[in-house]
Amino acid sequence: MFDLKTIYNNCRICPHECNVDRIQGEFGICGELATMRIASVGLHLGEETPLITKKGSGTLFFTGCSLHCQHCQNIEISQSKSPLGVPYSLQKLAFTLLQLEKMGAANANFVTPTHFAPSIIESIKLARKQGFSLPIVYNTSGYEKVETLKYVDPFVDTYLLDIKTLDYTVAKAFCGSRDYPDVILKVVDYLKTKKTKTFIDNEGFIRGLLVRHLIFPDCFKATKEFLYWYADNLKERAYLSILFHFVYPKQGKRFSTLSNEQYEELINLLKELKITKGYIQGLNYGNYTLDEL
Numbered sequence: 015m016f017d018l019k020t021i022y023n024n025c026r027i028c029p030h031e032c033n034v035d036r037i038q039g040e041f042g043i044c045g046e047l048a049t050m051r052i053a054s055v056g057l058h059l060g061e062e063t064p065l066i067t068k069k070g071s072g073t074l075f076f077t078g079c080s081l082h083c084q085h086c087q088n089i090e091i092s093q094s095k096s097p098l099g100v101p102y103s104l105q106k107l108a109f110t111l112l113q114l115e116k117m118g119a120a121n122a123n124f125v126t127p128t129h130f131a132p133s134i135i136e137s138i139k140l141a142r143k144q145g146f147s148l149p150i151v152y153n154t155s156g157y158e159k160v161e162t163l164k165y166v167d168p169f170v171d172t173y174l175l176d177i178k179t180l181d182y183t184v185a186k187a188f189c190g191s192r193d194y195p196d197v198i199l200k201v202v203d204y205l206k207t208k209k210t211k212t213f214i215d216n217e218g219f220i221r222g223l224l225v226r227h228l229i230f231p232d233c234f235k236a237t238k239e240f241l242y243w244y245a246d247n248l249k250e251r252a253y254l255s256i257l258f259h260f261v262y263p264k265q266g267k268r269f270s271t272l273s274n275e276q277y278e279e280l281i282n283l284l285k286e287l288k289i290t291k292g293y294i295q296g297l298n299y300g301n302y303t304l305d306e307l
C-alpha cells in the first residue's frame with residue numbers, strides 16, 4: 015500500500031523518479047507539491063459517448079503533469095505551478111466525489127492523476143466508506159510506472175489511456191520525454207494482464223481500456239505505424255478513440271492535422287486492420303463509431 019507519510023518525501027511515483035521532497039516544498043518535473051490541487055470539477059459532456067451517460071462524466075482536472083507535452087491541449091492546467099489549482103485535502107476530495115454522485119455524474123473521471131495517485135486512492139477509500147458508488151476512470155497520459163499502477167488498479171474501472179506515439183522522434187518533438195514509447199509499452203503490457211476485456215455495461219458505461227490517440231501535426235506516418243501495432247496487440251481487448259483536431263496553445267486556433275486524402279487513407283487502414291471498436295472525430299467535427307465507417 016501507499017504510505018502517504020513517506021511517498022511524497024522522496025517522490026518516485028512516476029518514471030521521472032525525481033527523488034524530491036514534495037512535502038518540504040521541493041518541486042519535481044510534475045510541478046506540484048504533496049497537497050492535491052484541482053483546477054476544475056464538473057459534469058463534462060466532451061468525452062467519448064460511453065463516458066457521458068447520465069448527466070455527464072464527473073471530471074476532476076488536476077493541475078500539473080508528469081509529462082509536459084510541448085503543445086499540451088490543457089496547458090493552463092498542466093503547466094508547473096499552475097495558478098488555477100485549488101488545494102484539496104483527502105476529505106475535501108472525498109466530499110467532492112459524493113457531490114458529483116448526487117449531481118448525477120456517470121463516473122468519477124480523474125484527469126492527469128498520476129502525480130497525486132496515492133492521495134486520490136485514499137480519498138476514494140474515504141468516499142466509499144460514506145456510500146460513494148460511482149465507477150472510477152483513470153484518465154492518464156500513459157507516462158506511468160507499473161509499480162504505481164499496481165496500487166491504483168484495484169480501484170480503477172476504466173483506463174482512459176493516451177497512447178501518443180511509439181516513435182522516438184515524435185515522442186521527443188511532442189511528448190517532452192523521448193522515452194515515452196518505452197514507458198507506454200510497459201504500461202500496456204501490465205494493463206493487458208489486468209483489463210483482459212473491454213465492454214459497454216448495462217448502464218452504457220465502458221469498462222476496461224479506452225485508448226486515446228491524438229494525431230500530431232505532420233505525424234501521420236507514425237500514426238499508421240501505431241495502428242499496425244494496435245491491431246496486433248490491443249484491438250481485441252480495448253476500444254480506440256482517434257482524435258486529430260489540434261491546437262497550438264499560443265496560436266489558439268484549432269485545425270485538422272489530417273488532409274482529406276489522409277483522412278480517407280486512415281479510414282481505409284482502420285477497415286483493412288479490422289479495428290472496429292471505438293470512435294473517431296469527423297473532418298468537420300462530430301464523432302463516429304468505428305463500426306459505422
Ligand code: SF4
Pocket residue numbers: 025026027028029030031032033034036041042043044045079080128129
Ligand atoms: S510525480 Fe512529480 S515529483 Fe514525483 S517522480 Fe513524477 S514528476 Fe517527479
